[in-house]
Amino acid sequence: MRVFNFSPGPAALPLEVLEQVQGELLDWQHSGMSVMEVSHRGKAFEQVAAQAEADLRELLTIPANYKVLFLQGGASAQFSLVPMNLTAPGSLVDYVDTGHWSQKAIAEAVRYCNVHVAGDAGGNYTRVPPQSELKFSDGAAYAHYTPNETISGVEFGYIPQTGGAPLIADMSSSILSRPIDVARFGLIYAGAQKNIGPSGLAVVIVREDLMGRARPETPLVFNYQSVAENHSLLNTPPTFAWYMAGLMFKWLKRAGGLAVIGERNRIKAQTLYAAIDASQLYKNSIARDSRSCMNVTFNLKKPGLDAEFLTQAGQAGLQGLKGHRIAGGMRASIYNAIPLAAVEALIEFMRSFESRHA
Ligand SMILES: Cc1ncc(COP(=O)(O)O)c(C=O)c1O
Structure with a gap:
């Protein structure tokens, strides 16, 4: 699978x-x-x-x-x-x-x-x-x-x-x-x-x-x-x-070239940042005008939950979310090949994880 x-x-x-x-x-x-x-x-x-x-x-x-x-x-x-x-x-x-x-x-x-x-x-x-x-x-x-x-x-x-x-x-x-x-x-x-x-x-x-x-x-x-x-x-x-x-x-x-892909990428990133900003558990520390469209980083406000988050994300079919070892936290890389459906699945998992750890 x-x-x-x-x-x-x-x-x-x-x-x-x-x-x-x-x-x-x-x-x-x-x-x-x-x-x-x-x-x-x-x-x-x-x-x-x-x-x-x-x-x-x-x-x-x-x-x-x-x-x-x-x-x-x-x-x-x-x-x-x-x-x-x-x-x-x-x-x-x-x-x-x-x-x-x-x-x-x-x-x-x-x-x-x-x-x-x-x-x-x-x-x-x-x-x-x-x-x-x-x-x-x-x-x-x-x-x-x-x-x-x-x-x-x-x-x-x-x-x-x-x-x-x-x-x-x-x-x-x-x-x-x-x-x-x-x-x-x-x-x-x-x-x-x-x-x-x-x-x-x-x-x-x-x-x-x-x-x-x-x-x-x-x-x-x-x-x-x-x-x-x-x-x-x-x-x-x-x-x-x-x-x-x-x-x-x-x-x-x-797929329609870079104008189409660019718009798709913008929507993917905007959707994910909006979900992070709206949550109580997740936080993105990057200035809004400098946020990456390709690599969305976020931290759990309760870092003790990092390992559990990653394990459960993996069980939900969401892989590769661990942040770089020098940065810690989480990172979702949403390059061209990542469909909006993947971002939506991630957001759904994040919400459900948050509701279980409120
Ligand atoms: C912005 C940037 N520059 C350079 C590199 C290094 O690339 P490579 O492993 O192909 O040497 C990377 C790898 O992730 C990168 O993201």
């Missing part, structure tokens, strides 16, 4: 996509093989790769002067690869610190660059800083931020204006959750295992004028220019993850 899976990543995938994969597994495109067993150099896989890129371009309306790269190493590799590919040693770069993942990105960047923290969320990271609090440097090679902090559940409701430096975004937990204006960014990267597909893949969308600056020591397979020139097929890619990402893009297109 399938459960409602609120895991933060690897995360739930749409049943429709999983069933398609299952149906195609043993004999993909009449090849007598699974997609995992065919050459990445063959025409059939090249077609998968090209179609996935075309569909992603269409979904995000990616302008022609941007390259789309499919890489390994997850989003964490990009924490190093962004400075390696975009800067010379000692360059000044700006980072906005809004929590765990921005700090991870900063910790890598300081190994390559002179990092200036252009703003932070202050205190315990329960809000994102408004534009007026951001202090970007003159002459920074780029400015980096994390539009959605997956662990605390804070999300920017706006795209920062940097005053000139190309804007770099770690969109791991928010990409494809709603339409975005790609032209506002110099580079966007995302690990796949939330809204793109299975883990093992990272997508980089990079403006062409930012390429060709890689430091000489950058590994060839991580050199954006070389990867782009080779259509991300410099070496053997994670073919299965790429194929599944392609199926996910098709699923999103069938």
Whole structure:
């Protein structure tokens, strides 16, 4: 029996996509093989790769002067690869610190660059800083931020204006959750295992004028220019993850694209936050204008009940609700594949749990 899976990543995938994969597994495109067993150099896989890129371009309306790269190493590799590919040693770069993942990105960047923290969320990271609090440097090679902090559940409701430096975004937990204006960014990267597909893949969308600056020591397979020139097929890619990402893009297109998905996500998040706000037992600590649409965090006002809450949620078919170990409490990750029915089932369980522990 399938459960409602609120895991933060690897995360739930749409049943429709999983069933398609299952149906195609043993004999993909009449090849007598699974997609995992065919050459990445063959025409059939090249077609998968090209179609996935075309569909992603269409979904995000990616302008022609941007390259789309499919890489390994997850989003964490990009924490190093962004400075390696975009800067010379000692360059000044700006980072906005809004929590765990921005700090991870900063910790890598300081190994390559002179990092200036252009703003932070202050205190315990329960809000994102408004534009007026951001202090970007003159002459920074780029400015980096994390539009959605997956662990605390804070999300920017706006795209920062940097005053000139190309804007770099770690969109791991928010990409494809709603339409975005790609032209506002110099580079966007995302690990796949939330809204793109299975883990093992990272997508980089990079403006062409930012390429060709890689430091000489950058590994060839991580050199954006070389990867782009080779259509991300410099070496053997994670073919299965790429194929599944392609199926996910098709699923999103069938669902009506990002405007439709974005509205669906907004309703899901609003419904869950409203239920939390209306309760006596649950509390969300994030400033209202900074609440994440993808990762809804909440605490039980009686923390002694955490374990019981999780056990009983599991028994009710609701999995993956335990908050990150550094944050504690609960977190419901409600990425694209989570239907409103899952959110409603969670709310019903939360209400019934509360009534039993009033
Ligand atoms: C915002 C954000 N950035 C980076 C990462 C790290 O991703 P990966 O495990 O693909 O390196 C995560 C993982 O959850 C994330 O949520």
